Amino acid sequence: MASQRIADEPAYVLHRYDWSETSLILEVFTRHHGRTALVAKGVKRPTSSFRPVLLPLQPLSLAFGGDGDIRTLKSAEWVGGHVMPTGEALLSGYYLNELLMRLTARDDPHPQLFDVYAAAVRLLASGDAQALQWALRAFELLLLKHMGLLPALNTQTLTLQPLTPQHRYNLLPEAGLQWLPDDGCQALTGAQWLALHTALNAASPLAALLRECADLLVQLQRPLRLMLNYHCGVGTLRTRQMMLDLQTL
Structure with a gap:
């Protein structure tokens, strides 16, 4: 089966787990696909562009792919609108x-x-x-x-x-x-x-x-x-x- 690629998907990060020394498993809530598990590879590296973006309670636009239970995060952008609650x-x-x-x-x-x-x-x-x-x-x-x-x-x-x-x-x-x-x-x-x-x-x-x-x-x-x-x-x-x-x- 061909790998499914999703782009420009509105989403929020609900939870995150350590997956390896440099990567995380994310539970995200998306508008069109519901709650989805994604692996964010290399996100814990200091140079990762994902680090300042993959925060809870922030509106995001995600791209991800794969056909397994845990898909692979391809890109993540903050869409703005409000600051982090405190x-x-x-x-x-x-x-x-x-x-x-x-x-x-x-x-x-x-x-x-x-x-x-x-x-x-x-x-x-x-x-x-x-x-x-x-x-x-x-x-x-x-x-x-x-x-x-x-x-x-x-x-x-x-x-x-x-x-x-x-x-x-x-x-x-x-x-x-x-x-x-x-x-x-x-x-x-x-x-x-x-x-x-x-x-x-x-x-x-x-x-x-x-x-x-x-x-x-x-x-x-x-x-x-x-x-x-x-x-x-x-x-x-x-x-x-x-x-x-x-x-x-």
């Missing part, structure tokens, strides 16, 4: 990368999710501390939806009964959206879940969700964390534990 925004960007590493499969394209990720990274790099948490909750919801892991937010999952606007419902990993009469004010109301459902299906879902999530940060944090940990198969994501450890110092 501080809490940088850790939040690593958190988004860990979610993509755990929940996406290799060579499974998700162009709309790629666009959502790119927009979220731009928000993190903007330096707007308030928008940072909004962006995280909105990305989590959209990631779960694109992976087919988020139930419809306009009905009760097990009974398919419509939501009552004034009742409160919990989002549970194994049961979906469920009315829990004794959950008090910790759960979102039916009206709030319906507003999120509408935002998820809007023409510009990230922008619509940012508006909705601005008022629901506390209520959404726990159910989304439980959903993500369950589907990632972990008790706590590594980047989240790192954030908690830093906050206690």
Whole structure:
């Protein structure tokens, strides 16, 4: 079979591993080919032109080839647009990368999710501390939806009964959206879940969700964390534990 050559592919570096004394294996998230593994030969040499380019949370244009599980990086260019996030925004960007590493499969394209990720990274790099948490909750919801892991937010999952606007419902990993009469004010109301459902299906879902999530940060944090940990198969994501450890110092 002829080796496939891909050029001018929008991409972000999610993770990197040592492969030899001079080379790296990169996990990249591309717009048209999904998550892809690439070998970057000689990238650790001081004279390598790849060294200042292959950074996380930076928009890149890549060329690569090969037909195996790990393809060969041919070229990489920074396309500009924003600087590297710093501080809490940088850790939040690593958190988004860990979610993509755990929940996406290799060579499974998700162009709309790629666009959502790119927009979220731009928000993190903007330096707007308030928008940072909004962006995280909105990305989590959209990631779960694109992976087919988020139930419809306009009905009760097990009974398919419509939501009552004034009742409160919990989002549970194994049961979906469920009315829990004794959950008090910790759960979102039916009206709030319906507003999120509408935002998820809007023409510009990230922008619509940012508006909705601005008022629901506390209520959404726990159910989304439980959903993500369950589907990632972990008790706590590594980047989240790192954030908690830093906050206690």
